[in-house]
Amino acid sequence: MIMNLRRMPVMALLLVFLIVFPVSGAFQNGMPVHTVYPSGDGNVYEYKIVVSNAGQIAGYFIETFPSGIKLISSSLPPESIRAEENNVYIALAGGDSFDFTIRTNENLEDDVTVEWKDLVGDESGIFYYSPGKSVIPSGTLPLDSNNNGIIEYSELSFGIITSLDRDKGAPSERDLRDAAWIWYYHDGRPWTVTDSTGEETIMYRPIRNAVVLNADILETMRSLGVSPDMISGVPDSVIEDPGFFPEYNDKANIGSVWETDYEKIISLSPDAVFLYAGFMSTKCDEIQARLQESDPSIRVFRFDCYDPENYAVETSLLADLLDRRERGDEFLSFYEESMKLVRERTSGIAAQDKTSIYFESWDEFKSCANGSGYNEKIKIAGGKNVFEAATPAYPLVDPESVFSASPEVIVKLIGAGSYKFGGYAGDGAEQSKALYDLLESRTGWQDIDAVKNGRLHIMHNDIFGGPGHFIGIMYITKWLYPGEFSDMEPEEVHREYLEVYQGLEFEDFSGSVFVYPGMA
């Protein structure tokens, strides 16, 4: 409010000037435009101010800042610009636009006053602009000693040499490694990355200490060859799944999207937090806001990494973000190979020839319909979901309607709720058999085609829900069209996924149920 009150006479004065002295000469097309590019790391703030539309005048600008500043660089010749305490003095003789960069110890949120005079036209005035809060964190590159925004070869090599020398001014190990990374991967310049929501972030350092709140991102990171050393915090579901995530078992537990341990996250002082993008988006927005409120320098990246519709795109964005393009391409070609095989062959099947399927999640008679991820996957697999048209997206269906639909294939999902067995947690054979018998003995099911023809299958969510969905989709496809897909071997793809991309031994899970009954 104080600012606004102070601004009032300035505004009035400006109005008087505009009315009394009609604009001529200097600012023919309005006032000069000041565009401010703030940056800072919490100790030092930099503001690059680009002035355009300054007009062809011979005169001066006096820009008065709310606190003491230091001039860092400028596009003007050195004799035309000078800084003293709060003020920058600029002499102009022609030239329509220019820029200059200042450094200060405070966040300049308050107005900057600009006094100007055209010596030829003998006109003058006062106006103001606001630099705004500096929000971009870590705005400086390591080892960029001349502060020109580029790590030059000379700067890097000087840093390396001084560190070998164990000289007094040697850069830290961290700075050195980051600088080398940036010089190698990004030509020594800041680079821009994009997450699944389209949010762009300018990066000044690579990610060294990340917290991941979405286990599907973690699984995908592993496919991209990210080292566990880079991750300091993982969600509880990862801690509780030592079979699949053995190397993350001793990481900090940061809870879940539902119950997030903010204190733990902050105490890990991560440079990046990975969160869901579309899933639970309101909750995730809240988490992001809360984290950045308490520490604005935390960068939050949002990815889902479970949806087949955008898994490839997300994975490639994630690979870019982590500078894992090569490995990413390799993994994606493996992933796409399986998905393409399924898509290409099933896209040729006419609607009326598609095999009908009843899909049931771990809740009894809870199926899926349009708008659910399960239904999308069934569509990719080439199946005709008998309850596709039902509402809501995850409907509880009338048991009678399953019977009267008499689907050709039935798939029952396990791995959660009351059916928490099998999968990467191991075992589950006995329970799966019991469940299978129970399903077969359901009222009327003996007369359903799927059951009569032995096409009732149990599948674990570990190969259907997250990034492993392509394996589950392949299984379903094979169950739907055993003849057409006799050459497809989902189990082998699963083996390759684990051994090549996940660093796990397939044989370690030889007793675990992923599908029941197993493939003949």
Add this chain to the structure above:
Amino acid sequence: MTAAVKVRDLSFSYSTVPVFSGVSFETGEGRVTGIAGPNGSGKTTLIKCINGILTPRGDVSIFGTGVREMDMTDIAKVVAYVPQVISGGSGASVFDTVLMGRKPHIGWRVREEDHEKAYAAMELVGVDKFAFRGLNELSGGERQRVMIARAIAQETPIMLMDEPTSSLDVRHQMNVMEIVRDLSDRRNASVIISVHDLNLASRYCDDILIMNDGNVCGFGPPSSLLNESMMRSVYGIEAHISNELEHPYIVPLRAVGEED
């Protein structure tokens, strides 16, 4: 002749707070016994002890049999009870409520005879007009009369009434007391009735039991008990006792001494 109700050395306390102690009296068939005394003297509690709603120390016998030896249904066949506070709670109709008085005498089925007895009882106290209205739609006085009707329908030789006239206007007070007198005179019923109005008690009761602070201060015919000194010691009032229609009549003059 065995007494209808015989009470010997009865005492009762709620957890550790004594309500009354050492109460003894007896009443014969066809006699109306009034229980009088100031507020909090234990009248209501004494009545509840007689038919076993509360369990006192000491003995109560009914026609020579100890109450403790009788089961609830047997007691209900000989003792009826009219409570002081009546809620309209369950929303039962007047007829259903009165018919409940027949409960100790019947099994599941209600006979024609029971209907008639219930109707007669309703007619007697004048609630037959609203036989099918809910109890919760009636005034306090009307409810009180319904309770009396139920006790009458119960057809017991002994009746316990806890201030049955408290919510009634003068006309209905007279009406109820006439019914009580009639029950004792014609059906030979013994009625034990707690009353606030000493003049009503004086006029309609054969005996009066006067209680104060959990003790019996006197028991006998009204004419022998209701005198100035009793009024002073029990109620703390100065009163003039005259004689109207052959019964003592109390005209209170002023309060004396300190209130307890």
Add this chain to the structure above:
Amino acid sequence: MASGLESFRAEYELVRKKKLFFLLGIIIIIVLLTGWGVTVGTSEISVFESYRAIIDGFYGRLASFLSGEDYSSTGQADIILWDFRLHRILFAIAAGFGLAVSGVVMQGILRNPLASPFTLGIASAASCGASVAIVLGAGVVAITGSLLIISNAFIFAMAASFAIYGMARRKGMQSSSMILAGIAVMYLFSAVTSLLQYFGTTDQAAEVVYWMFGSLSRTTWTELGIVTLVLIAVVPWLIWKSWDLNALSEGDEIAKSLGIPVERRMTVFMIVSSLLTAAIIAFTGTIGFIGLVGPHIARMATGSDHRILIIASGLIGAAILLMADITGRVLLYPSTIPVGIMTAFIGVPFFLYLFMKRSD
């Protein structure tokens, strides 16, 4: 005064007839709903086929029963009607009846129009038992089917009723002490359920929530048989003891003066009513509203004589639950709306209508 008695008799007959007509009306409604319900479902079976399948199936089963052979179904319509629809409809009738009767007994002994087996925490105990099975018995459930959930729900519900009995007994069996003990039990079990949901996975928490919605999808002929047996064992006894309920609902003192052993009866009534509720909701999940609203509607229509009130409440409960289940199946077919949700949608407007009408 004979004329007074005559006119009283005439009025009494009129009131009695009104009540009987009301009962008859509800029975007709239940029959009509049943007739509608058996035709509701997949469009592949016509109304006519539905009825034929019932009749044919009945004679077929009777014939094979008499000749001692195993009955083999004669086609899709037969299976759908006999294996899916009939027992579900009959279960809705039985469960609705039982829940409402249980409610009327509770309201009678507690003398509180808001009392129901749910007020005493019976339902929250059953939910707690089910969540214990779902959350802690994960994996085991696959082997035992839903048996573990059912038995746990039942055991917890009965345990709750004995806990209330134990607590209330120490303070003397009075309605106020029972209600207070019941509310304490309800909050305790709700807290345990919440705790289990909190520690369980999201999916387990969701499953507990689904269980608490209440559903008739899980019923079978066997379960119908069990519930029917409980009803046959309990309801005639309750009707036989309806005088005691009448007296109890007038208050402890009056009941005692009418010869009722109050504490003993209250205990038995509470246990029996809990048993009835537990036996039903163990199979269906929480269906809360019927035990409250069934007795209320019945009381408005037939008065508070339990000799008729018990049956009237039961019939209204049956009608509401049946109606709720059928509409829950019809509205979004093939999806079903859980019957516990539909019950409130069906019952509340009806209840409000009667309530507003009566206050005029």
